[in-house]
Amino acid sequence: MGILYGRHILLGVTASVAAYKSCELARMLIKAGAVVRVVMTEHAAELVRPLLFETLTGNKVFMEMFPEMRDDPMEHIGLADWADLFLIAPATANFIGKAASGVADDLISTTFLTVDSPVIIAPAMNSRMWQDPSVQANIELLQERGVGIIGPGTGELACGTSGEGRLANLDTIFDAVVGILNKPGPLSGRKILISAGPTREFIDEVRFISNPSTGRMGFMLAGIASSWGAEVVLVHGPTHIEPPGFVRSIEVISAEEMATAVLNNAPDADIIIMAAAVSDWTLPRIDGKIKKKGRDFQKLELRPTKDILAELGKQKGTKILVGFAVETENMIENAREKMNRKNLDMIFVNNPREAGTTFGAATNAGYLITSREERKIPLMDKGELARIILKRLVDILSKTD
Ligand SMILES: Cc1cc2nc3c(=O)[nH]c(=O)nc-3n(C[C@H](O)[C@H](O)[C@H](O)COP(=O)(O)O)c2cc1C
Incomplete structure (x- = not known):
């Protein structure tokens, strides 16, 4: 039983090419004892099939805001209440923009507005996108509001160029999760x-x-x-x-x-x-x-x-x-x-x-x-x-x- 034993981590996956790395991240968190649920955008599901996350986490993947049938009509609130930490990795420029401006047009962005627990965003995008002033302004705004931003790292990018924008190293993201969740908890000192x-x-x-x-x-x-x-x-x-x-x-x-x-x-x-x-x-x-x-x-x-x-x-x-x-x-x-x-x-x-x-x-x-x-x-x-x-x-x- 590992260092994240019993902690509830809601892993948000958006449509960056780095979405495949979230599978490994989910495995690392589970190996450390966490219970992981995945919420992903419909665009992300074009890149990585939800079935893979369901297999890795043993839990249903959440995606649709308005599915035909649903056990819980208030899923976005249920998910937010469930989470000890909401980790969005990778986060696209699009998601970051929506999060900064309060747009809630899908399950992940709506959950972002509902969640009370700590939030970590790990951006991943092409370096020109990352350096765009609107993305930089959005990141600054989110940081001011207490959202943890991890990375991005510098190096080879999926588009064939090199620069700042790649998803932070998975160990760095993992350490950030552990650092936040192991801060004094509700039973500290008892x-x-x-x-x-x-x-x-x-x-x-x-x-x-x-x-x-x-x-x-x-x-x-x-x-x-x-x-x-x-x-x-x-x-x-x-x-x-x-x-x-x-x-x-x-x-x-x-x-x-x-x-x-x-x-x-x-x-x-x-x-x-x-x-x-x-x-x-x-x-x-x-x-x-x-x-x-x-x-x-x-x-x-x-x-x-x-x-x-x-x-x-x-x-x-x-x-x-x-x-x-x-x-x-x-x-x-x-x-x-x-x-x-x-x-x-x-x-x-x-x-x-x-x-x-x-x-x-x-x-x-x-x-x-x-x-x-x-x-x-x-x-x-x-x-x-x-x-x-x-x-x-x-x-x-x-x-x-
Ligand atoms: C193959 C592929 C890779 C992409 N990679 C990125 C990326 O790394 N970062 C990013 O911000 N957008 C990337 N995009 C663009 C986003 O997918 C696009 O902005 C989309 O609307 C984001 O949707 P979402 O934020 O709802 O997941 C990529 C698109 C494609 C087709």
């Missing part, structure tokens, strides 16, 4: 402790009691919180999924080890999110391997493990405490009861019997509950859910400051 994954309670040396949790939810929360500036400690059980490489991780096996690691790291945390599926029971571990026909199996003595969340609730102070619940019936009432009993500020509850919400799935759906509200969460990727939870926590923090 310490977040997150638990994730299953625990194992060994019966003997080769068998254990566990559950199918993969840790995905907690890993998403940890990666995104970190890229939003938080100092994250991630305590996780054994899983085949890699935790985000840039987050401080502590790997544990048993519920007892999980309890120790979490409680040791709890005192200076501002937020604690317990997304781990901790075993409710443990048992004395028997040395060696119990024989299949042995009578020892009938003597297994299960005893309850420490309730980490309840323990955290008792020593909560000003911390924000978030729990997860799995309920097959009376979801909201049961989750609310758990939230109150354990002194939590927020709880996410799901019903594993519903499609796409089983343990280990990449998606989830359910209810996000606080003392004030119950928000229904439709089926979505766990990365999206992590962002919703963290955004809500940012809101709560801003009210308690």
